[in-house]
Amino acid sequence: MEQEEKALGPIPVTVITGFLGSGKTTLLNRILTENHGMRIAVIENEFGEVGIDDALVLSSEEEIFEMNNGCICCTVRGDLIRILGNLIKRRDKFDRIVIETTGMADPAPVAQTFFVDDELRAACKLDAIITVVDAKHALQHLLEVKEAGVENESVEQIAFADRIVLNKTDIATPQEQADVIKAIKSLNAGATIYPAVNANVDLRELLDIGAFDLQRIMDTDPAFLTDTEHMHDQSVTSVGIEVEGALDIEKLNGWLGMLLGEKGTDIYRSKGILSIADSEERYVFHAVHMLFNGEFTTKWEDAPRVNRMIFIGKNLDRKELTDSFMACMATENSKKKSKVKV
Amino acid sequence: METLEAIELEKMPISPVTMAYAKGDAAVILDADGGLGSWSPSIGYLKIADLDSGGTDLSVNPSGTVAAVAGSDGFVLYDLVNEELITELRGQWSSSVAWNKDGSIVAVAFGKKVKLYTIDGTCIRTAGDFASTVMDLSWLPDQENIAVASFGGVSIMSTVDDIEPIQKEFVGSLLCLAVSPAADWIVSGNQDCSLQVFKIKDSTRLEMQGFPRKVTDAQFDSSGLWLANNGADEVTVWDFKGKGPKGRAPRILPKHVYGGTALAWHPTKAGVIATGDGAGMVRIWDVAKGAPEKPMPPMKRIKSYSSSEVRFILWDSTGNNLVVCHADGAIYQESIA
Numbered sequence: 001m002e003q004e005e006k007a008l009g010p011i012p013v014t015v016i017t018g019f020l021g022s023g024k025t026t027l028l029n030r031i032l033t034e035n036h037g038m039r040i041a042v043i044e045n046e047f048g049e050v051g052i053d054d055a056l057v058l059s060s061e062e063e064i065f066e067m068n069n070g071c072i073c074c075t076v077r078g079d080l081i082r083i084l085g086n087l088i089k090r091r092d093k094f095d096r097i098v099i100e101t102t103g104m105a106d107p108a109p110v111a112q113t114f115f116v117d118d119e120l121r122a123a124c125k126l127d128a129i130i131t132v133v134d135a136k137h138a139l140q141h142l143l144e145v146k147e148a149g150v151e152n153e154s155v156e157q158i159a160f161a162d163r164i165v166l167n168k169t170d171i172a173t174p175q176e177q178a179d180v181i182k183a184i185k186s187l188n189a190g191a192t193i194y195p196a197v198n199a200n201v202d203l204r205e206l207l208d209i210g211a212f213d214l215q216r217i218m219d220t221d222p223a224f225l226t227d228t229e230h231m232h233d234q235s236v237t238s239v240g241i242e243v244e245g246a247l248d249i250e251k252l253n254g255w256l257g258m259l260l261g262e263k264g265t266d267i268y269r270s271k272g273i274l275s276i277a278d279s280e281e282r283y284v285f286h287a288v289h290m291l292f293n294g295e296f297t298t299k300w301e302d303a304p305r306v307n308r309m310i311f312i313g314k315n316l317d318r319k320e321l322t323d324s325f326m327a328c329m330a331t332e333n334s335k336k337k338s339k340v341k342v
Numbered sequence: 343m344e345t346l347e348a349i350e351l352e353k354m355p356i357s358p359v360t361m362a363y364a365k366g367d368a369a370v371i372l373d374a375d376g377g378l379g380s381w382s383p384s385i386g387y388l389k390i391a392d393l394d395s396g397g398t399d400l401s402v403n404p405s406g407t408v409a410a411v412a413g414s415d416g417f418v419l420y421d422l423v424n425e426e427l428i429t430e431l432r433g434q435w436s437s438s439v440a441w442n443k444d445g446s447i448v449a450v451a452f453g454k455k456v457k458l459y460t461i462d463g464t465c466i467r468t469a470g471d472f473a474s475t476v477m478d479l480s481w482l483p484d485q486e487n488i489a490v491a492s493f494g495g496v497s498i499m500s501t502v503d504d505i506e507p508i509q510k511e512f513v514g515s516l517l518c519l520a521v522s523p524a525a526d527w528i529v530s531g532n533q534d535c536s537l538q539v540f541k542i543k544d545s546t547r548l549e550m551q552g553f554p555r556k557v558t559d560a561q562f563d564s565s566g567l568w569l570a571n572n573g574a575d576e577v578t579v580w581d582f583k584g585k586g587p588k589g590r591a592p593r594i595l596p597k598h599v600y601g602g603t604a605l606a607w608h609p610t611k612a613g614v615i616a617t618g619d620g621a622g623m624v625r626i627w628d629v630a631k632g633a634p635e636k637p638m639p640p641m642k643r644i645k646s647y648s649s650s651e652v653r654f655i656l657w658d659s660t661g662n663n664l665v666v667c668h669a670d671g672a673i674y675q676e677s678i679a
Contacts (some may be wrong), residue, residue, distance in 0.1 A: 058414060060394070063474055065493050068514045077491065078474055078515055081533070086414055089357050089374035089669070117533070118555040148503040166490060255628040 010125040011088070011098045014207060015110055016261045018132030019141055020103030023167040025131055027206075028100050034203055039094040043083055056094060058083050062102065064109045067116055071290040073265040076113040081120065088123040096207070097124070101192040104153050107131075107160035107290060108268065114212070115291040117319035129213040131191075132199065137173035138180050144188075155236050158184055159268045159312050161191045162211035170197045189238040190271075190310050191238040214284040214295055224247035234269075241325050246277035247307060251328040256285075256292070259324070264290030267316070272309035275300065277330035351647045354379065354387040354671035358653050359397045361667055364422050365406035369656060369665055372400040376413045378420060379666075390425060393418050404446035408461055410448045412436035417450045419463050429463030435470075438478045442485050447461065447501070449510045451476035451489050456490055458501055469499055478519040482542075489528050491516035496528050496540055510540040512547065517558050522530050525567040527582060531557030537571055539587065548588055551581075559605050565612035568629055570595075572602035576637065577617050579629045593629045596637035606655040606664075614641070616664055618652025624666050626678065648672035 014031075018024045032040055041056040063078040080099065087097060101110060114126040135235055141154035158164065164184055168175055181193060194201045252274070260267065264287075271286035276296075285294030311321060356373035361381075364370045368382040376395040383388045395413030402409050408428065411418045416432035416437065428545055434453030441448045447466070450457045453475055458467040470476070474493035481488055482498070490497045492509070493515050497507035515533035522528075528540045533556050539548040553573030560571040562582070569580045569587075579593040595602070600620025609612035613630040625640035632638030650670035664676045 065474060065515050066513070068536070076533075078533075079435075081438070082475065082477075083414065086374060086398060089359060090396070092357070118535075226390075 004243045006216050008091050010123060011091065011094075011097055012127040012208060013084075013114070013124050014120075014127050015097065015099045015101065015107065015129045016132065017101045017105060017107050017129060017136065017161070018165075019138070019154050022103070022132040022134040022138070023165070024100055024103075024132050024169070025200045027130070027165060027201075028098060030199050030201075031098060031203060031207070036203065037205075038096050038228070041087055041090075041094040042100065043080065043097065044100040056087075056090075058087070061106060064106075067112075071264070073108075074094065074112055074116065074291060075109040076116050077109045080110065080113050081117050084120055084124060088119070091123070106153060106156055108156070111160065111212075111269075111288045112291055115288060115293065126212045127207065128162040128209045129160050130163045130165060130206055131157045132165045132167050133158065133180065133184065135166050135169045135177050135180055135195070139176070139183055142180075155187060156268065158187045158191070159236050161188060162209065163206055164188075164191050164193045164194050164290065165199055165201055165206075166195045167199050168197065168272070169195045187238065188312050189240060190312065212286060214286065214293065214297055235311075235314045236263045237316055238310055239316045239318045239321050241309045241322055242306060242308050243326065243329075244275075244304065246275050246305065246330045247283075247328050248330040249276050249279075249283075251322050251330075252276070255324055255328050259321075260287060260290045260292060263313075267311055267313035268310065269313070270309070270311045274307045274309065275305035344507075350671065351674050352381075354381065354385050354673055355646075356387075356671055358667050358671065358673075360400045361654050361656055361665070362400055362402040362409075362413075363406060363656065364402050364409070364659065367575045367658070370400065370402055370409050370422065371667065372397040374413055375410070378409060378411060380422075381673055385569040387646075387673070390422070391420060391427075392672050393420075395432070398436065401439045401448065403441045403448070403461065404443070405445055408445075409439065410439035410450065412451065414438045417452060417457075419448070419459060419461075423623070428461075429459070430466075431457070435475050437476060439479055440479055440488075442481050444485075449479050449501070450482065451479050451490075453503070456488065456499065460544075467501065469501075470497065472497065474515065477515075477517050479530070480521045481663050482521055483523060483525045489519050489521055491519045491530055496530060497541070510547070512538045512540075514538075517556060518560055520560045520562050520569060522562050522569075522582065523564065526566075527562075527569075527586065529560050529569055529571075531573065533562045533572055535573060537573070541586070548586070550587075550592075552638045553578075555601055559602070561605050561607055563607040563612055563615065564610055568593075568613055568615075568630075570602075570605050570607070570608075570615055570617075572598075572605065575599070577602035577605065577615075578654045579615070579632075581634075591634035593632040593634060594637045595625075595632075595640070599623065600651070606657055609657050609659055609661045611661060616644075616657070618655050618666065620651045622646045622649040622652060622668055622672075624652055624655065624664075624676075642644060643645055646677050647674055 060079040067074040274283040276283045280299045281296040284297045361369045361371040368380045371379045376393040376397045378390045395415040399412035409420045415435045418430045419428040429488040438451040454472045472492035478491040495512040496510040516530040518531040520529045530538045535553040537550040557573035577595040580587040581590045598619035604618035606616045616626050618624045624644035626642040628641045648668040650668045654667040667673045
């Protein structure tokens, strides 16, 4: 068998979300039919929409359950654990997995599945969450006021996205496009937006972008930290922090632990590239709700030691987040303490 | 250290998932693509059928003539003698199939339900609407009840009466089940890296937490005195003598690279187990000779013919031979005299 001759690395997984009718299946079909030479396994909610002969298409019925791991907001997708577990055993048959969610799907359990399940963590690499947005009709979904305690799925899908395909721009007026772009940026300043007709986006912008790869978070788009306005009547937003200097690792860990512990339910995603006192290397982290992954990566060398961080979620208090972050900056005393410890 | 020579080394062109003995000395093998094949030391691997569904579980009836196959798109009953399909049911995920002791009925996990089929392919009962897709099922020794694993705990459902299942609650996602031969304990391995132990007769529940990985395999030995489970770089063995494992430290079978990927108790010798790991190593242990909490040495190491994960180990009914199957398709039989 071929699999003994070449080492097969983790399988890249791309998640496509978006409201019903936004063009998810159109994008999926484009990915499958593009001449990229990759063999793709597709997990979709129902059979029949995708009809590509060469693709391995598996059906899933969304099955969400909570985890007993102390994380109150931690839910995972049991159906994905099962299906991906079976696909892992067929690793030599394909090069990539694409998961197409339903229009009403919450992306959090999908992303958290890759954080929580040890088997999937080892065998798969969550590459990115791509959200397809209907340029003509998205705004009405985004502005829809839900009952108390009910999440607006279209808002969540944008908040979780790494890339946004603004589809159907041919039927939206320039003003409609400008309005929806403004709304998207107010929810998620970090995601890059690609205007498109028939989901026609260069696939190099959507695949292999490593949005959950700590080594590649530093390549994040400059829009990462764009300061944006709140959308009217909308509690989901993103807060960026950018500051030069070095952080005290103990204070930082204490603050992040407390913040994600107390407000992790509201903080959908957070990520950062941080400068830590007495360390030559960048500290990079990302989190989905309370689930956190961080490590030291490349050396700063001559690059300016600028801390960059973004939070995306509900009810974020920009001033409080910024003040708390600033309180983690290393003082001369903490640097000395840190040096003694090292 | 004793090293045993392999009779034959062969690599099958498949990614095996599980296997079971059929009539004669052949093993039936299910692969991840849903292919059914057979393997014997004298003939090697032969493809029997492509069942066109990602393979998840296999159970062969006691006479070795009919295979029940579970897969990502349903269930198939297959006549191994005449090599023909008996029946199939598609459209739902099936994680588990299990024949009863006399081979008259096979229980099939089908989505959130359990179905019972006779050997001729007649569905005689559909039961349950469990909280999630059924992940595992196991007949109780009375051959009238089935333990069913799904989210929220174990359900003990009758196969003969329309009575509400007995619930053994645990708020978590269950992955595998083991029922003790004396029908006093049910154990589940779980997604949250724990082992839950339920006493069948009352509401006692014991919890073993702290495994670094999810527990996907837990098995009682033939005596019911020992239970082994994976979930760590060590295989953990619990002492179920008398009142059970409460307050007793487990035996530790150490040095399983990437965890115990295959566990197989000896069919007749209590406390003797073969284990395989992620690096292709197979060892045999006599757990009764170990001390609680102290890592023990193996009784034997089997010569490894592949460094890929051990997917399955199968003792023959005499306990004198062991078939080892690796993820890369390597398969061989060892004589353990």
